[in-house]
Amino acid sequence: GAGVSQSPRYKVTKRGQDVALRCDPISGHVSLYWYRQALGQGPEFLTYFNYEAQQDKSGLPNDRFSAERPEGSISTLTIQRTEQRDSAMYRCASSLGVAGAEETQYFGPGTRLLVL
Amino acid sequence: AQSVTQLDSHVSVSEGTPVLLRCNYSSSYSPSLFWYVQHPNKGLQLLLKYTSAATLVKGINGFEAEFKKSETSFHLTKPSAHMSDAAEYFCVVSVRDMRFGAGTRLTVKP
Numbered sequence: 336g337a338g339v340s341q342s343p344r345y346k347v348t349k350r351g352q353d354v355a356l357r358c359d360p361i362s363g364h365v366s367l368y369w370y371r372q373a374l375g376q377g378p379e380f381l382t383y384f385n386y387e388a389q390q391d392k393s394g395l396p397n398d399r400f401s402a403e404r405p406e407g408s409i410s411t412l413t414i415q416r417t418e419q420r421d422s423a424m425y426r427c428a429s430s431l432g433v434a435g436a437e438e439t440q441y442f443g444p445g446t447r448l449l450v451l
Numbered sequence: 452a453q454s455v456t457q458l459d460s461h462v463s464v465s466e467g468t469p470v471l472l473r474c475n476y477s478s479s480y481s482p483s484l485f486w487y488v489q490h491p492n493k494g495l496q497l498l499l500k501y502t503s504a505a506t507l508v509k510g511i512n513g514f515e516a517e518f519k520k521s522e523t524s525f526h527l528t529k530p531s532a533h534m535s536d537a538a539e540y541f542c543v544v545s546v547r548d549m550r551f552g553a554g555t556r557l558t559v560k561p
Contacts, residue, residue, distance in 0.1 A: 338494075339494075368548065368549070370549075370551075375553075375554075376553055376554070377541050377551030377552050377553050377554050378495070378541070378549075378551045379551070380548045380549060380550065383548060391547070391548060394548070426494075426495070428495075434547055434548070435547060436480075436481070436482060436483040436502070436545050436546050436547065437483050437500075437502040437545075438545075439485070439497055439500060440549060441497070442487075442494045442495040442496075443494060444493070444494045445494065
């Protein structure tokens with residue numbers, strides 16, 4: 336597609352449920368990144384992939400959060416046993432080249448998650 | 452480790468007057484620096500980026516930023532604000548993953 340797409344755009348779930356957030360990067364982009372943005376804050380890095388390999392997951396808050404990108408294209412961020420503190424905007428970005436300082440990241444519209 | 456500090460959480464200007472959004476960074480390595488803009492209910496859009504070439508970087512919509520290594524700053528400026536510039540602006544430092552500042556909300560008064 337023309338840009339990064341994310342689905343769903345909005346997700347309301349009950350505490351304790353699992354959620355899966357999807358990111359479809361720009362076609363041909365090698366690297367894919369996940370961020371979380373709390374209200375009134377800047378995006379916070381979670382994890383990223385070069386191709387299908389997860390390179391850095393140091394930003395994932397705890398082991399309830401996981402991400403995969405099995406074929407080097409679409410990625411899924413999964414949150415198990417959701418808690419109210421997980422409520423935030425989850426943003427995905429992709430870049431043409433392998434992740435590095437000079438790579439420009441192109442962001443999707445985000446998924447707004449609300450945990451009741 | 453790298454980090455970014457945006458010195459103003461909110462800036463208000465009148466239409467037609469200059470804009471200055473301030474950003475200081477910290478990085479152990481030579482970073483790349485970016486400014487992104489976020490309009491209400493929209494995604495993040497790249498305004499401009501610095502990657503160790505010219506220290507004065509021109510971006511879209513008349514914005515520019517100057518990299519000053521001695522001051523570890525990367526302030527964003529625009530000579531004349533337009534109503535459509537009202538948005539949230541994020542300064543970003545990147546060594547590999549991006550570290551975002553907390554954002555500056557720009558308000559433009561008629």
